[in-house]
Amino acid sequence: MATPITPATRYYRRGTTKVLWVPTIANKNAPTRSELNAGTALEGETGAMAGWQTTSATVPTAALGSRFTPTVPGEITAADSSLTFWASKDSNDVRTLLTREERGFVVWMDEGDVEGQTMDVYPVQVTSQAKVRELDQAAQIMCQFAITSEPAENVEIPAA
Template identity: 85%
Template sequence: MSTPITASQRYYRRGTTKVLWLPAVANKSAPTRAEINAGTALEGETGAMAGWQTTSATVPTPALGSRFTPTVGGEITAADSSLTLWASKTGVDVRQLLTRETEGFVMWMDEGDVPGQTGDVYPVQVTSQAKVRELDTAAQIMVQFSITSEPAENVEIPAAA
């Protein structure tokens, strides 16, 4: 008899997930507590997000001896990614922190900033600060990012120093 996968303890993302802007990380696969503490928490101003996931393409590997064409894993890419944050009537908001062409890291801690849990670290460059203009919604700024190298996924969140 097969063993079932462990039952998940499901959770609601809002109020749990943390997203940080880290200006510097020496090793994206092992961010230090000092690097995390030097970051800026964005979740309190984040109204929406898009992207922030990797995908892998497949490459066909046909062989003359079979009509079936198997595949192997191919290139890894990251989706176009953005964070949409609330704009301030005073103009003092995310626009001062995440200016165009700024390089750094976005760290996602999906289950919260809990030592021993895991998070993802995305090396990024800010590509734009688009002002979201809609009639019946509060003002927002959509910060778009290019993912500049392969993200480090499932990295352990370090304990407080």
């Protein structure tokens, strides 16, 4: 009989996940604690998010000797990604931090900022600060990002 997968310790993302804007990281595969501490915690003003995942395409490898077409892993891409923040009536909000064309890193600590847990590090460039205009909703700013190189996924969070 096969060994079952280890059961997950399930959790609720709100109040747990940390997301940082970090202007400079020398090695995305091994950010230092001082680089992370120099970042800005965004989760307190984040009202929504979209994207922030990678996907892999497949490439067909047909051969004349078979009617079956096997595939091999192909290009890796990142989904269009955004973070939506609460807008401030005096414009003193995310618009002063994440300006268009700004380059940096969005760091996701899904299970919290816990030494030894993992994080994902996305090299990004801010592409827009779209104002979300809804009749019966609080004002928001949606920052959209271009993912500029392959994200470093499941990187160990360094000690404090």
